[in-house]
Amino acid sequence: xxxxxxxxxxxxxxxxxxxxxxxxxxxxxxxxxxxxxxxxxxxxxxxxxxxxxxxxxxxxxxxxxxxxxxxxxxxxxxxxxxxxxxxxxxxxxxxxxxxxxxxxxxxxxxxxxxxxxxxxxxxxxxxxxxxxxxxxxxxx
Numbered sequence: 001x002x003x004x005x006x007x008x009x010x011x012x013x014x015x016x017x018x019x020x021x022x023x024x025x026x027x028x029x030x031x032x033x034x035x036x037x038x039x040x041x042x043x044x045x046x047x048x049x050x051x052x053x054x055x056x057x058x059x060x061x062x063x064x065x066x067x068x069x070x071x072x073x074x075x076x077x078x079x080x081x082x083x084x085x086x087x088x089x090x091x092x093x094x095x096x097x098x099x100x101x102x103x104x105x106x107x108x109x110x111x112x113x114x115x116x117x118x119x120x121x122x123x124x125x126x127x128x129x130x131x132x133x134x135x136x137x138x139x140x
Contacts (some may be wrong), residue, residue: 001029001036001093001095001098001101002018002030002033002034002039002093002108004100004101005091005093005100009121010091011015011039013037013038013039013092014038014039015040016039016059016089016090016091016103017039017040017041017087017089017091018030018034018039018040018041018042018081018090018091018092018093019041019042019083019084019087019090019093020041020042020043020044020045020080020092020093020094020095021043021044021045021076021079021080021095022043022044022045022095023045023046023048023049023073023077024078024103025060026055026095027043027045027053028053028057029055030043030062030087030093031043031056031057031060031062032060033062034059034060034062035060036059038062040059040063041061041062041063041088042062042064042065042082042087043063043064043065044064044065044071044076044079044080045052045057045064045065045066045067045076046066046067046068046073047066047067047068047069048069049059049066054066065083067079067081077094077096080092080094098115101104108113112129
């Protein structure tokens with residue numbers, strides 16, 4: 001997501017403040033890349049996330065906004081949009097709706113599965129409430 005946004009001229013290291021709502025591994029990946037490329041990063045996450053996860057994110061320099069989630073993860077997405085609205089040079093990565101997020105899985109992961117299974121795989125997808133569900137199927 002960061003690479004594509006850079007290529008499109010939407011973000012610039014040292015200038016853009018990245019914003020994302022996350023509870024999982026995507027946040028850790030973003031924090032690592034943001035640190036390597038010298039972006040500031042704000043992550044909004046539910047209080048249910050482990051202390052260990054928070055420590056890792058902070059070690060990469062991410063600023064954490066931990067919140068109680070009562071009605072669903074949409075609350076975190078809304079908070080990210082609120083922060084974006086008051087942050088000059090902010091950019092909301094929006095992993096759930098950002099089409100560049102699942103792209104990384106198409107070719108590399110499909111090829112790896114194919115090698116492991118020693119079969120050709122066909123990629124399929126269907127719309128879901130949470131964006132896109134991707135799957136591979138062996139083809140004869």
